Amino acid sequence: MLLYKLWRSFIKEVLLLKRDIGGIVIIFVMPLLLIITITLIQDSTFKNLEGSKIPIVFVDNDQSEVSKSIKQELERSKSFELLTNFNESAAQKAVFSGDYQMAIVIPEHLTKDINSNIDSKVQAIVSSFGLETDSAKVKKEIPKSKEIHLYFDPATNIGFKNNVMNSINKMVFEIENKKIYKAFQDQLGTTEDLSKNKSLIGFKEITPKKGKTDVLPNSVQHNVPAWALFAIFFIVVPLSINLVKEKSQGTSVRARISPTPYFIHILGKTFTYLIICVIQFLLMVAVGIYLFPYMDLPQFDVTGKMFQMIVVTIFAGLAAIGFGVLLGTVADTQEQSAPFGATSVVVLAAIGGIWVPVFLMPEFMQTIAGFSPMNWGLNAYYDIILRNSGIAGIAKEIIFLFLFYVAMVGISLFYERKQNAV
Incomplete structure (x- = not known):
């Protein structure tokens, strides 16, 4: 019976999303445009600096x-x-x-x-x-x-x-x-x-190898996971707006007085938006694998890493959904949730290392970055892509992301119950 209620809640969320096709298109298309544009700019800049003389x-x-x-x-x-x-x-x-x-x-x-x-x-x-x-x-x-x-x-x-x-x-x-x-x-x-004697001490960089080829980091290996995370967290905006709409239209009141527990309502949203997050990530990966080589960019290599990356995506999606649920629960109007949601995602991206690598930040900002869920997700992706880590190697980041989701949803349920206590 509980599973049936969860399924009906999921269907309800899908129907709500179908009414906003434009918003769904933006959720999927905007990140793709971002990743293509920014990767091209970074790669072109690198090539220009490499090939030109100052x-x-x-x-x-x-x-x-x-x-x-x-x-x-x-x-x-x-x-x-x-x-x-x-x-x-x-x-x-x-x-x-x-x-x-x-x-x-x-x-x-x-x-x-x-x-x-x-x-x-x-x-x-x-x-x-x-x-x-x-x-x-x-x-x-x-x-x-x-x-x-x-x-x-x-x-x-x-x-x-x-x-x-x-x-x-x-x-x-x-x-x-x-x-x-x-x-x-x-x-x-x-x-x-x-x-003419040669130096007694020299330097030789030892890089990871795949077969006989050196594995060197490139702009694609940063931009695909980084902007996939940005896209995942950007669902905070439509999710919080939908929650605010439900409050203004009376849907949340009907949900509370129905025999279905309110947390089932939240779980339905979680599963719906989690599917969106995974689809976003898969689209990003597809662009990195199939489109980038035609644009004279390095191909995104996911050989033997796809399962681990999807696991990170799921937990990063949970963290983003938890944040969106909290924002939508606390906000009273769409004018509050939309700009605050967009701004907060940009701030989390900035301090999380999406735009500027964390090691280039001042020391106090590096400390702050350690509390950003985007930074946890990005580090987990880096461990998989660049350091060939398995699930055990990214366990800490996954746990942090899950605890962030639990904390956000827990605070939301507590706030909702307190606001509607008779």
Whole structure:
């Protein structure tokens, strides 16, 4: 009997949704447009940055070995287009006015002073070992350290500044090392070219593999689950509106006085909207698998992961439905539920890492993100897609999502009973 009542409640919700075909279309079409548009923008931006060169001003006042080495390294990186028809004053003006992102100014006599500095220090070291040479007997004044001037547009991203400065520091360090090796070679009279020795320590990134192919994250692996979550939580808006309509039309009063328990009414809504959430997710996945490759985007790989992802979708859907039920129960008018529901979903998406990765947020915002159900769902999707986790690996997030649903529905039932207590 209870199952029959639940079935009738489900049929009632389906009939209500059929009256708002436009709203249903928006629920399914809007997320698809979002995922396609945003993925295209992100992927195109990545490709443009990868394939284009950033124009920077390069002023060479040294015109010698070191400055030429720096220039060659910058050109070899294929990231910069060097503009050389500037002096330092003009370069500073052009960069600070926003015409170019940065300028590099090499000081005069850089190569000569570096050579003198290194020779003096090497001679002093060799002399301390009792291997004094004729050239070491001549005391030379050690020149002061030289500074390469870097000018950045005030609007330049701090990350770009740090990357450029680290790259230039690395270039100068390698050039100095080679010159130091060469100076020791000359002083000691060895025939071995020490400057050509390879670094004793290197770096090698170890990435997950699928067969013999490296598994590397891409824009699709973020956008499909992220915007699927956004779509799932956006059902808060129509769900809360329907609950408000029921109150204004007297449907909720009839539901309370009927022999069917009120929680059956809520369960009927839960099952109805849960089906919508799963359909939304499957449409998103279908776009990632079948449409994206035709748009020159990476294909969304769900091999061996579909079951786990649907489990996450079901529990994320429960969390969204619970939130919608609470909002619809508390709100008195559609003017309250609709804007608040839409705004709250956007806020949850923002702090949950849908738009900006959580690790890029300030520390206090990262703490807040840990309380967002969207963040729990997104982490669970990441664990499955990028870390190959099974159900056990995402158990914590699933439990959090389910407890969120229980808490939201529990508060809603308590509020409803209190409001209608006689």
